[in-house]
Amino acid sequence: MYLYRRLITCFVLFLSVNSFAQDLGLGGFTDTKKIDTLAPKPEEELYKGALKLIDSVKYKEAKIELKKAVKINKEYFQAYNKLAWIAIKEDNIGEADYYFRLVLNYDPNNFEALKTIGIVYLNQKRYADCKMFFDSAAAQRIEDAEFYYYRAKLMLEGKSYKEALDMANYAVEANPKYYEAYILKADCRFARKEYNHAIKELNDAVKLIPADKPNYDLYRSRAKAKFEIADYKGAITDWNVYIDAVPKIEEAYISRAAAKINTNDNSGAVADLDEAIKIKPKNPVSYNYRGVAKGGLKQYVEALKDLDYAIKLKFDYAPAFVNRAAIKFASKDKHGACEDLNKADSLGDTMAFKLIDKYCK
Numbered sequence: 001m002y003l004y005r006r007l008i009t010c011f012v013l014f015l016s017v018n019s020f021a022q023d024l025g026l027g028g029f030t031d032t033k034k035i036d037t038l039a040p041k042p043e044e045e046l047y048k049g050a051l052k053l054i055d056s057v058k059y060k061e062a063k064i065e066l067k068k069a070v071k072i073n074k075e076y077f078q079a080y081n082k083l084a085w086i087a088i089k090e091d092n093i094g095e096a097d098y099y100f101r102l103v104l105n106y107d108p109n110n111f112e113a114l115k116t117i118g119i120v121y122l123n124q125k126r127y128a129d130c131k132m133f134f135d136s137a138a139a140q141r142i143e144d145a146e147f148y149y150y151r152a153k154l155m156l157e158g159k160s161y162k163e164a165l166d167m168a169n170y171a172v173e174a175n176p177k178y179y180e181a182y183i184l185k186a187d188c189r190f191a192r193k194e195y196n197h198a199i200k201e202l203n204d205a206v207k208l209i210p211a212d213k214p215n216y217d218l219y220r221s222r223a224k225a226k227f228e229i230a231d232y233k234g235a236i237t238d239w240n241v242y243i244d245a246v247p248k249i250e251e252a253y254i255s256r257a258a259a260k261i262n263t264n265d266n267s268g269a270v271a272d273l274d275e276a277i278k279i280k281p282k283n284p285v286s287y288n289y290r291g292v293a294k295g296g297l298k299q300y301v302e303a304l305k306d307l308d309y310a311i312k313l314k315f316d317y318a319p320a321f322v323n324r325a326a327i328k329f330a331s332k333d334k335h336g337a338c339e340d341l342n343k344a345d346s347l348g349d350t351m352a353f354k355l356i357d358k359y360c361k
Contacts, residue, residue, distance in 0.1 A: 041072075041073075042069075042072055043068075043069040043070070043072040043073045043076050043079070044069075046065045046066070046068050046069040046072070046079075047065070047066065047069050047076070047078060047079055047082075049065050050062040050063075050065035050066045050069070050079070050082060051082070053065065054082065054085075054086070059086045059089060059090065062082070062086060063083060063086055066079045066082055066083050066086075067079075067083070070083075075106045077102070077103045077106040077107045077110065077113075080099045080100075080102040080103045080106075081099070081100075081103050081110070081112060081113060083095075083099045084096045084097075084098075084099035084100045084103065084113070084116065085116070087099060088116070088120065093120055093124070096116075096120060097117065097120065100113045100116060100117045100120075101117075109136075109139075109140060111137055111140045111142050111144070111147075114133050114134075114136045114137035114140070115133075115134070115137045115144070115146070115147050115150070117133045118130045118131075118132075118133035118134040118137060118150065118154075119150050121133065122150060122153060122154055122157075125157075127154065127157060127158065130154055131154060134147075134150070134151055134154060138151070143174050144174065145170075145171045145172075145174035145175035145178050145181065146171075148167050148168070148170040148171035148174060148181075149167075149168065149171040149178065149180060149181050149184060151167045152164045152165075152167035152168040152170075152171060152181070152184055152188075153184060155167055156184070156187060156188060156191070159191070161188050161191045161192050162192075164184075164188045165185060165188040165189070165192075168181050168184045168185040168188060169185065171184075172185070177208055178208075179204075179205045179208035179209050179215070180205075182201045182202070182204045182205035182208065183201070183202065183205050183215070183217075183218055183221065185201040186198040186199075186201035186202045186205070186221055186222075186225070187221070189201060190221065190224070190225060193228075195225045195226075195228040195229045196225075196229060198221070198222075198225040199222060199225045199226065199229075202218055202221060202222040202225070203222075205218055206218065214245070216241065216242050216245045216246050219238040219239075219241045219242040219245075220238070220239075220242045220252065222238045223235045223236075223238035223239045223242065223255065223256075223259075224255065226238065227255070227258070227259055230262075232259040232260075232262040232263050233259075233263060235255075235256075235259040236256055236259045236260060236263070239252055239255060239256035239259065240256075243256065248279055249279075250276045250279040250280045250283065250286075253272040253273065253275045253276040253279070254272070254273065254276045254283075254285060254286055254289060256272050257269040257270075257272035257273045257276070257289055257290075257293065258289060260272065260293075261289065261292060261293055261296065264296065266293040266294070266296035266297045267293075267297065269289065269290075269293035269296075270290055270293045270294060270297070273286050273287075273289055273290040273293065274290075277290070282313055283313075284309075284310040284311075284313040284314040284317055284320065285310075287306040287307065287309045287310035287313070287320075288306070288307065288310040288317065288319060288320045288323060290306045291303045291304070291305075291306035291307035291310065291320075291323055291324070291327065292323050292326075294306060295323070295326065295327045295330065298330075300327055300330060300331045303327045304324065304327055304328075304331075307320055307323055307324040307327060308324070311324070316347055318343075318344045318347040318348065318349035318352070319344075319349065321340045321341070321343045321344035321347070321349070321352070322340070322341065322344045322349055322351055322352055322355070324337075324340050325337040325338070325340035325341045325344070325352075325355070328340065329359065334359070334360075337359070337360075338356065338359070338360035341355050341356045341359075341360060342356065342360075
């Protein structure tokens with residue numbers, strides 16, 4: 001009888017404790033397995049550790065942890081995503097592509113994978129492949145400034161300038177401080193010959209660029225836009241900034257020289273073209289412009305030498321024939337000048353025809 005009472009007491013006690021546990025929201029003794037599942041999974045712990053290593057730029061160590069994670073759980077696509085990201089940082093595009101495809105194998109609509117594969121293909125100029133992945137990513141309808149930016153770049157490559165500009169605007173709306181998107185908008189404006197708008201976009205970008213991370217390509221683009229609207233002094237100012245930061249770029253010296261010629265700083269133009277010729281000794285454009293600058297200094301003999309050499313380097317260089325004609329007119333050689341203008345006209349130069357009509361008839 002005593003033993004029976006003890007069993008009854010234990011049973012009642014068990015029910016009471018179980019009921020109390022349920023009142024506390026612990027689910028009773030029968031839910032202990034459910035509580036255990038809240039503990040972090042080993043692959044997740046490895047993934048978190050890898051993220052810390054990535055933040056410390058310890059990619060080699062991070063890859064080890066991520067590979068351990070996918071060995072535990074081969075469908076852990078988040079780890080494949082990071083492995084692909086590291087491969088891109090290491091410029092191993094083949095490996096990145098492999099891991100991204102694993103991500104899509106387990107998560108076919110993964111936006112980050114679709115976006116990043118598209119960016120990789122864009123950088124490789126594989127535009128059809130890029131578009132395919134971007135279209136799939138766009139179907140996810142996720143607001144992402146970086147995605148809009150790279151889609152705009154793809155559209156710009158395809159010369160769909162209006163669509164590219166619209167997409168770049170979406171990037172700016174999603175992230176108003178995304179200065180690269182302003183620069184891209186300026187590229188679209190420039191392609192549409194909207195030079196004043198291009199300058200405005202670049203001015204906005206200048207305000208946003210961190211002081212410790214200057215982007216000198218911006219000054220190059222703005223210099224070109226200013227030249228197109230005949231703001232030659234402004235163009236020279238921007239070329240000065242660019243050349244000081246990025247010396248030995250032939251295009252920069254030639255372009256600054258062209259702006260200087262238009263401000264009658266012919267001596268400065270000659271100096272710039274001397275530098276351009278040191279960088280690339282056989283570019284006919286440099287000799288053409290230097291001939292014009294020397295002509296502006298009334299150094300006609302030297303000017304003709306440069307223009308002769310420009311035509312020797314490029315026999316169908318119509319602007320050089322027009323410029324040589326101008327020097328010959330200044331040297332009182334009307335016959336030689338008209339011959340050059342007729343040659344330029346035969347090469348399709350529209351200015352030559354007008355000059356022939358005015359001076360050679």
